[in-house]
Structure formats: C-alpha cells, structure tokens
Amino acid sequence: MDKLVIQGQSPLHGELEISGAKNAALPILIASLLTEDTLSLTHVPHLQDVNTAKSLLKYMGVDIQVENDKTELTAKEITNKNAPYERVKTMRASILVLGPLLARFGEARVSLPGGCAIGSRPVDIHIKGLQAMGAKIDIHNGYIEASTKHLLKSKLQGCKFYMDIVTVTGTENLMMAASLAEGVTILENAAKEPEVVDLGQCLNKMGAKIKGLGTDVITIEGVDSLHKANHDVIFDRIEAGTYLAAVAMTGGDVILKNVQHKYLDAITLKLIETGVKIESHENSIRIKSDGKLKAVSLRTAPYPAFPTDMQAQMMALNTIAEGVSEVTETIFENRFMHVQELIRMGAQIDIRGNTAIIRGKEYLEGASVMATDLRASASLVIASLAARGQTTIERIYHLDRGYEKLEDKFNQLGANIKRIH
Numbered sequence: 001m002d003k004l005v006i007q008g009q010s011p012l013h014g015e016l017e018i019s020g021a022k023n024a025a026l027p028i029l030i031a032s033l034l035t036e037d038t039l040s041l042t043h044v045p046h047l048q049d050v051n052t053a054k055s056l057l058k059y060m061g062v063d064i065q066v067e068n069d070k071t072e073l074t075a076k077e078i079t080n081k082n083a084p085y086e087r088v089k090t091m092r093a094s095i096l097v098l099g100p101l102l103a104r105f106g107e108a109r110v111s112l113p114g115g116c117a118i119g120s121r122p123v124d125i126h127i128k129g130l131q132a133m134g135a136k137i138d139i140h141n142g143y144i145e146a147s148t149k150h151l152l153k154s155k156l157q158g159c160k161f162y163m164d165i166v167t168v169t170g171t172e173n174l175m176m177a178a179s180l181a182e183g184v185t186i187l188e189n190a191a192k193e194p195e196v197v198d199l200g201q202c203l204n205k206m207g208a209k210i211k212g213l214g215t216d217v218i219t220i221e222g223v224d225s226l227h228k229a230n231h232d233v234i235f236d237r238i239e240a241g242t243y244l245a246a247v248a249m250t251g252g253d254v255i256l257k258n259v260q261h262k263y264l265d266a267i268t269l270k271l272i273e274t275g276v277k278i279e280s281h282e283n284s285i286r287i288k289s290d291g292k293l294k295a296v297s298l299r300t301a302p303y304p305a306f307p308t309d310m311q312a313q314m315m316a317l318n319t320i321a322e323g324v325s326e327v328t329e330t331i332f333e334n335r336f337m338h339v340q341e342l343i344r345m346g347a348q349i350d351i352r353g354n355t356a357i358i359r360g361k362e363y364l365e366g367a368s369v370m371a372t373d374l375r376a377s378a379s380l381v382i383a384s385l386a387a388r389g390q391t392t393i394e395r396i397y398h399l400d401r402g403y404e405k406l407e408d409k410f411n412q413l414g415a416n417i418k419r420i421h
C-alpha cells in the first residue's frame with residue numbers, strides 16, 4: 001500500500017490550478033443515464049471515485065470516451081439496471097444511479113451502501129422521495145429493488161416532497177428522477193450546495209425544467225426525454241479550501257486559479273479571522289500568511305454554512321493557532337477520526353460529544369500516522385506540511401479518492417512530499 005513521507009515546515013509559494021469538483025462530477029457523470037444522447041463534459045477530475053463511477057456506468061452499458069480534458073458518455077443501450085454491492089460499497093455516491101435508472105427504464109436494483117467510516121449515513125430520504133413519486137420499493141438481501149411498472153405509462157409521478165434532513169445526494173437523486181417524471185415535483189428543504197446547483201444546470205442544458213436551484217425549494221417540471229449537452233464541471237471548493245488552509249499553516253503566498261470566490265466565503269471568512277490575508281479576483285484567489293494564526297471556532301452545517309468536508313483541515317489549523325477553539329460537527333456523528341492521529345503529532349484536543357476543544361500549540365511534530373477517511377487524510381497532510389520533522393502517512397488510498405495529483409500540486413508550491421509504493 002502506498003504511503004506519503006512529508007518533510008515539514010516549507011512555506012508554500014506559487015500558483016495552482018484547482019480541479020473540477022468531485023462532488024459535482026460524480027452526479028453529473030451519472031446523469032448521463034437519463035438520455036440516450038451524448039453528454040460531453042470538461043473538468044472531470046482524475047480521481048479514484050471518478051474511476052469507480054465510470055466503471056459502474058460502463059458495467060451498465062454506458063459508452064465512455066475520454067480525450068484530453070473531454071469526457072463523453074453515451075447511455076444508448078443499458079444492459080444492466082443494477083448496481084452490485086462490490087461497486088456501491090467502495091463509493092456511497094453510487095446510490096445516485098437509483099433515481100435516473102428508475103425514471104428512464106422503470107426499474108432499478110441498487111445495493112444499500114451500508115456503513116461508512118464517518119457515520120451510519122442512511123439513504124431513507126432517497127427511498128421515501130421515490131416512493132412519494134409512486135415507485136414501488138422493496139428491500140431484499142441488502143438491495144433496493146425499485147419499479148414503476150404499475151404506474152401510468154410506467155412513469156414516476158410528480159409530487160410535493162419535504163426532506164426531513166438536508167441531504168446533498170438525496171436532493172440530487174430526486175432531482176434527476178423528477179426530470180423525467182409525469183408532472184411537477186416540488187422538493188422542499190432541498191440542499192443548496194453549489195454542486196447540486198451545477199448538476200441542476202447541467203440537467204437544464206439536457207432539456208430538464210428545473211427552477212429554484214440554490215434555494216431550499218426546487219421545482220422540477222417533468223419532460224418526456226432529455227438530450228445531448230456540453231457541460232463544464234464547477235471547481236472543487238473543498239480542494240481549494242484544503243490548499244488555502246495549508247498555506248495559512250505553513251506560511252507563504254499562493255494564487256489558486258479556476259475558483260469562484262463566492263462559493264468559498266464560509267471558508268475564507270474563517271481564514272481571515274485567523275489573521276491571513278485573502279484577495280479575491282474574478283477567477284482566482286490569493287492567500288498570504290506569515291504562519292502566525294489565531295484560533296477560530298466553527299460549527300459545520302449545510303451550505304452556505306461551514307462545510308463538514310473542511311472540518312478536519314480547519315481542526316489541523318487550530319492545533320497550531322494561538323488560543324483555544326471549539327469545532328462542532330453537526331452533519332456526521334463520527335467525523336473526528338483525525339483527532340487521535342493529530343494527537344500523535346503533539347496536538348492538544350479533547351472531545352466532548354460532537355465538539356472538539358483544541359488548545360493551540362506553537363508547533364506539531366512529525367510522527368507516523370494513519371489516514372482514516374478522505375478529509376481526515378487531507379488534514380494529516382496539511383498538519384505534516386507545517387510540522388517540525390518528518391511525517392509518514394499510511395493508507396493514503398483515501399486521498400486518491402478525492403484529491404487530484406495531491407503531492408505533485410503541493411510539491412509544485414515548494415512542499416517536500418514523497419510517495420513510497
């Protein structure tokens with residue numbers, strides 16, 4: 001298994017291109033199932049999760065061509081309308097095939113995702129929403145078996161559905177399903193994340209009629225079919241946030257390109273509180289830091305509040321900031337697995353329920369640590385970049401799921417990261 005060996009305390013300088021967003025690319029790749037025409041995408045990041053999504057789609061019969069930065073998907077003949085456990089267990093977002101398959105073909109069989117390192121993460125809202133649209137859903141042997149064959153023209157029926165919890169992939173699954181339903185669907189308490197909006201905009205280019213994107217009430221007027229479209233995937237605000245947090249910690253001066261700063265507000269406002277300087281331009285953002293930071297408290301919540309996917313990285317930052325901070329996680333119940341590893345590097349952190357209390361220290365020390373999930377791994381990388389001495393991070397396959405060329409990008413800025421095979 002690969003590991004990373006990181007020599008700490010090199011300030012970061014230079015320019016970096018931010019990749020397309022993992023959490024937008026995944027649902028958009030899967031949206032190709034909604035039409036027999038070709039969906040043509042740019043800025044699809046090269047990530048393990050993207051490979052997992054592509055291999056699931058290929059298994060179903062989708063033709064996928066990749067040339068330079070263009071990915072073309074054509075779902076003309078779908079031979080397998082099922083997503084087996086072996087494929088779903090490695091990536092929860094595979095559940096997103098449920099809505100499109102059911103809406104276009106009237107049947108789908110998708111494995112339940114099961115447990116996950118950061119919490120139980122059920123999919124009950126995805127299921128309840130499709131049932132509200134008339135689908136017959138049974139759970140057998142760990143599989144969701146869904147059908148619309150009993151409905152008029154075998155089509156899902158538009159409805160009003162209130163989501164008990166704000167769910168990102170739940171909103172996306174139902175939005176895709178409703179695009180090909182009979183009549184109008186209104187999703188209340190919908191997710192407002194920029195990645196949900198990006199998917200909605202791509203669906204509209206494919207001929208869907210979706211209104212209210214970016215608000216908590218999304219209205220979808222069903223259409224008979226969708227057609228070909230071109231779409232450029234939105235930038236990855238979590239990747240951008242991770243580099244910003246890293247520069248804040250190590251000190252330095254870095255420009256991130258291919259970003260829209262308005263989607264980074266929750267992150268940049270917190271970083272400004274720590275004392276760093278941020279300049280926002282039309283398609284880029286610049287951060288300058290002398291590495292002397294003030295601790296900041298935060299609480300994760302759905303967009304536009306502070307993203308749970310940046311919680312671990314900001315916790316790493318607080319370990320070397322002056323003062324005491326509180327980081328509260330409200331989205332996932334078990335998302336503090338980075339804490340024990342940061343403590344191995346000398347951090348002072350106490351956990352009380354879903355809040356971590358961090359007492360900032362002057363510096364962390366290199367150690368051997370273990371990556372446990374995607375964002376926890378990112379927090380260990382940026383902690384190591386700022387730490388004194390050498391850190392070895394094991395189980396880094398988590399990082400490859402969600403960060404494109406992580407060590408190349410950091411090394412381009414002056415870091416010293418080596419991958420050992």
Ligand code: UD1
Nearest residue numbers: 023093121122123124125126165166167168169170331332
């Ligand atoms: C997505 C993101 C993930 C991010 C998360 C929260 C993708 C591919 N992944 O995950 O990176 O951390 O949003 O911003 O976009 N829940 C239920 N029932 C459901 C669905 C969700 O109880 O049917 C709960 C979850 O357990 C969790 C909360 O709702 O506590 C939010 O989860 P959700 O927004 O669905 O996360 P994902 O879409 O899986």
